[in-house]
Amino acid sequence: MVSKIKALDASVVNKIAAGEIIISPMNALKEMMENSIDAKATTIDILAKEGGIKILQITDNGSGIDKEDLPILCERFTTSKLKSFDDLQNIQTYGFRGEALASISHIARVTVTTKTKNDKCAWKVSYSEGKMIDEPKPIAGKDGTSILVEDLFYNVPSRLRALRAGNEEYNKILDVVGRYAIHSKGIAFSCKKFGESNFNLTIQSQFSIEDRIRTIFNNQVATNLIPFHIDTIKELNIISVTGRVSNLNFSYKKTIQPLFFINNRLITCEPLKRALRNTYSNFMTKGNKPFIYLSILIHPNAVDVNVHPTKREVRFLNQDAILEKIALQLHEELSNIDTSRTFKTATILTGQRTSNPPSAEKMTKHISPISENRQAEEFSQLPSSLSTQSHKSPLANKIKRYESKLVRTDASQAKITSFLQASQYYPNSSQTIASASRVTSQIVPKAIEPDTLLNLTQDVEENKERIEPDGVDDNMIIESDEEYNSSIKMNTSTLESSQDHEVESPTYTIIPRKRVDVNLTSIKELQNIVDESAHSELTNIFAGLTYVGVVDPEKRLAAIQHDLKLFLVDYASVSYELFYQIALTDFANYGKIELQTETSDDLKLVSLLSGFEHLTSKAKLDIINKLWGMKDMLQEYFGIELINEDSSDPANVKIISIPLLLKGYNPPISKLPFFIYRLGIKIDWSEEQACLDGIMKQIALFYVPEVVLTLDENDSTISEEDKISSMNASAELNETLENVIFPSIKRRLLAPRNLLKDIVEIANLPGLYKVFERC
Structure with missing residues (x-):
């Protein structure tokens, strides 16, 4: 009798395993970005074409990869961060399984260019299905590693069809880069589309947390933040909890998903999200959504990081007690500032716009020495950030913007130099x-x-x-x-x-x-x-x-x-x-x-x-x-x-x-x-x-x-x-x-x-x- 149960071919096994880890270009980028941070990189540059499906490239200035390690770089379960299972109890790096690059190489074409400080030149090599295609070639290059991923899911058409449009996938890439940029102090990030000259995201290494939040979200979010901090609590294995949360003047209708990092890992924790939003509901008006960024450090022995293929979830001891402590601390912080509120009001336009709004008059009064050679009425054309913020209405957005009043420079955009x-x-x-x-x-x-x-x-x-x-x-x-x-x-x-x-x-x-x-x-x-x-x-x-x-x-x-x-x-x-x-x-x-x-x-x-x-x-x-x-x-x-x-x-x-x-x-x-x-x-x-x-x-x-x-x-x-x-x-x-x-x-x-x-x-x-x- 012929056996009905047969062992799957190794290539099928690898594709299935890759599908569990790499769900979209965003997941592939997340894994490679974590490798760059593990390599002590201080600059990380990302380039994407068609949402990372055709081209996804990440370049860093980290420690690089030794030439001797290149032959097994994309093989499964090869890593420099873990030697025994017990090491998981004290793991401090993002990666530990040795599956990320292997999974990517089974569903895409991968090219790696790397150079360590001790190498006289860089080495370039290509991979397919976990194997090195040819011998590394010496080329000119800078210290660090550049990984080029092309034609993602080219051999898994069902997964390729399930992906969203290129712009939607690119937005997911920007979202994950922004989240790591907020948390990764001292690291510069940049991200842009292939063929475009302007960066969609630039974060300089010297930026503070507030500056990073301002660049990634907007000034309204950054200017309405309060610090959040919990000191060491030994009985709960808490080392510290730090972050930024929105104050009670923050008025935002769009939902910003909370940023949670546990032991520097970007995770989703639904119980914690519910607890914090329930706390905010006691203070904020209905319909307003808070901004929450928390970095939670727990003793490594109390955290299990190996519970999800994409590492988006972790388990830790005393979870209910820790979540309750964080929610109570947030309640206390909000209670301390719950003394006054600022509410925005709208002015109904009746068909005629005033030529000189009150804020413009105020500007004319206070800054007249700057332009004493000009007529005072020139201040009637004020930048929106200084004049008519409190007078905006939905009708105002329909007013035509003339070229003579079009600002073609962005003060928040850094120059390439x-x-x-x-x-x-x-x-x-x-x-x-x-x-x-x-x-x-x-x-x-x-x-x-x-x-x-x-x-x-x-x-x-x-x-x-x-x-x-x-x-x-x-x-x-x-x-x-x-x-x-x-x-x-x-x-x-x-x-x-x-x-x-x-x-x-x-x-x-x-x-x-x-x-x-x-x-x-x-x-x-x-x-x-x-x-x-x-x-x-x-x-x-x-x-x-x-x-x-x-x-x-x-x-x-x-x-x-x-x-x-x-x-x-x-x-x-x-x-x-x-x-x-x-x-x-x-x-x-x-x-x-x-x-x-x-x-x-x-x-x-x-x-x-x-x-x-x-x-x-x-x-x-x-x-x-x-x-x-x-x-x-x-x-x-x-x-x-x-x-x-x-x-x-x-x-x-x-x-x-x-x-x-x-x-x-x-x-x-x-x-x-x-x-x-x-x-x-x-x-x-x-x-x-x-x-x-x-x-x-x-x-x-x-x-x-x-x-x-x-x-x-x-x-x-x-x-x-x-x-x-x-x-x-x-x-x-x-x-x-x-x-x-x-x-x-x-x-x-x-x-x-x-x-x-x-x-x-x-x-x-x-x-x-x-x-x-x-x-």
């Missing part, structure tokens, strides 16, 4: 400090009189009112909620050598250190002064700016666009305000820049002050003694470290570190002599608030970008070396402003009223259309 390294622009430029005599001879010419010297930077410092950032975080800045400080070492050399030799960019070292809670009354009072000086409309302009470029590096003028208007700004004054705010916000929690020179005498204060010839030797020693007497305070509060190898002689006091305010930007070290000089003569050391405020002002002044002199390229008396040096300095300045300083201004600056005189409207789109009738 922002992803390039600075060394790709100007490899021969660097931050340097010369020996003291050379620095001071170039910075303080002998012809400068003492009175002139004291007023060199008066135009920047004079009449500045101080403000504090409104809680906006930026990873490019030393983060307020971070428990670590950053430190960089600057190995300095002479100015002459900096133009001839390539100098590596400074590297950051993370130094574990608990954040200091500052309760000084003087700092609180300065913060109150700051709040009172804020100008909301001007702040909105800076928050929604698009950087255009440097107009005059000698006068330190730059052009920015906001909505339909083009503005000329004094970036020295604006950056001064920015750095003062950073200094005030991160008081006593700065990073540190360690200074090193070939000759230790270059950093002696007496050497740095040697260029100020109007100072007598006694006056210089008085400055040094004054700073040395305050060295403990300077080091503790400001990261300014002074040492004296011979404590008996003040002439041996030298500075070895300065504060680090903004990651990615180092202050002009050539201004260090001025910094020391002004600390010695400009600070009122007798009164606490004046002293601290004065030091922060001098730090902000120290951080303002230097003036860059422009040279005439047609002047034959100027050497080619000087011309190239000037061009490099201008290019470096423009790149720093575009990719470091102005992005920080957008996210962190609360503009004070006194900045109104430093920004001038020079053009607006409706006005240009009136003159030229087109643009």
Whole structure:
């Protein structure tokens, strides 16, 4: 009798198994993206064609794959993350089964290009049905791995027919990328369609959680969030619960699926979702949907991650008790803020639109100094973000948008050049400090009189009112909620050598250190002064700016666009305000820049002050003694470290570190002599608030970008070396402003009223259309 039960062919088994894991292009991308995160990647780029069905490519800069591992890369149950079943109890990586790439290779054509740091070249190899088709080929490539998946489900027509349209599948891809981007702090993500120049999603590595949520969803979601936190609870095996949830002013009719990560795994937990939404129903009006993002860390021994083929579910001990604890904590958080509500109202249009809405009148009143050369009625054409938000109605959406009022730039869209390294622009430029005599001879010419010297930077410092950032975080800045400080070492050399030799960019070292809670009354009072000086409309302009470029590096003028208007700004004054705010916000929690020179005498204060010839030797020693007497305070509060190898002689006091305010930007070290000089003569050391405020002002002044002199390229008396040096300095300045300083201004600056005189409207789109009738 012939047996009816037969073993399935291996290829059939593999296709069935692949169908359990890879349901759609989104699942394939999720598996590959988790591999990239496991490989310690800091940038992940995704490209898709027809929703990832025809082409799905993911590229990262992770650790790469060793050439020796390539033959078994796409075989089932091959992994570097698990050796025994017991390892599942402490698994910390996303992957552990070794089935993802194998499953993909059985239902698609897979090509892998990879390079480790130790390899001299990259290796490219193709796979089909889990097997390597040919030997790896050496090619040029960067560190990391690129996986190209083509013709997904080409050999499973039933699954291919079950897929939705390409746009719907692509939306699923964007959704899963966005969810991982919100959770994966410190990792940059980008995603776009094949053949298109614009990215549908760009997340930079320095973005905070709020910035990531704002980019992926919208500003309405990001500005109505409150932090959520639960500390360690040993009896429930909870390590921590952190996240962001919407407050009670959040009004959103569309459902946003909650983002749940348990031990860094994206999961769906219906009981938790129901519990949290039931909690919100007690506070929110009917029809409004909350936003919920939670990262739950539970002891690995209490979590079973191997319960679902796609890993979308996990099981953990004390599940009911943990869910109840989270729901109760959410109820407590919402109860604490359930004191006031904001409700939007609509205005019924009766056929005529007012030519100048109330908000426009308000803008005309407050920002008139910006455009004092123009008629006040020009402010009737306001950007929607500043004027008529409270006057929108469904009928307003039907009004035709004319080309003269069409904004063609997106302030939230990053340029492709922002992803390039600075060394790709100007490899021969660097931050340097010369020996003291050379620095001071170039910075303080002998012809400068003492009175002139004291007023060199008066135009920047004079009449500045101080403000504090409104809680906006930026990873490019030393983060307020971070428990670590950053430190960089600057190995300095002479100015002459900096133009001839390539100098590596400074590297950051993370130094574990608990954040200091500052309760000084003087700092609180300065913060109150700051709040009172804020100008909301001007702040909105800076928050929604698009950087255009440097107009005059000698006068330190730059052009920015906001909505339909083009503005000329004094970036020295604006950056001064920015750095003062950073200094005030991160008081006593700065990073540190360690200074090193070939000759230790270059950093002696007496050497740095040697260029100020109007100072007598006694006056210089008085400055040094004054700073040395305050060295403990300077080091503790400001990261300014002074040492004296011979404590008996003040002439041996030298500075070895300065504060680090903004990651990615180092202050002009050539201004260090001025910094020391002004600390010695400009600070009122007798009164606490004046002293601290004065030091922060001098730090902000120290951080303002230097003036860059422009040279005439047609002047034959100027050497080619000087011309190239000037061009490099201008290019470096423009790149720093575009990719470091102005992005920080957008996210962190609360503009004070006194900045109104430093920004001038020079053009607006409706006005240009009136003159030229087109643009």
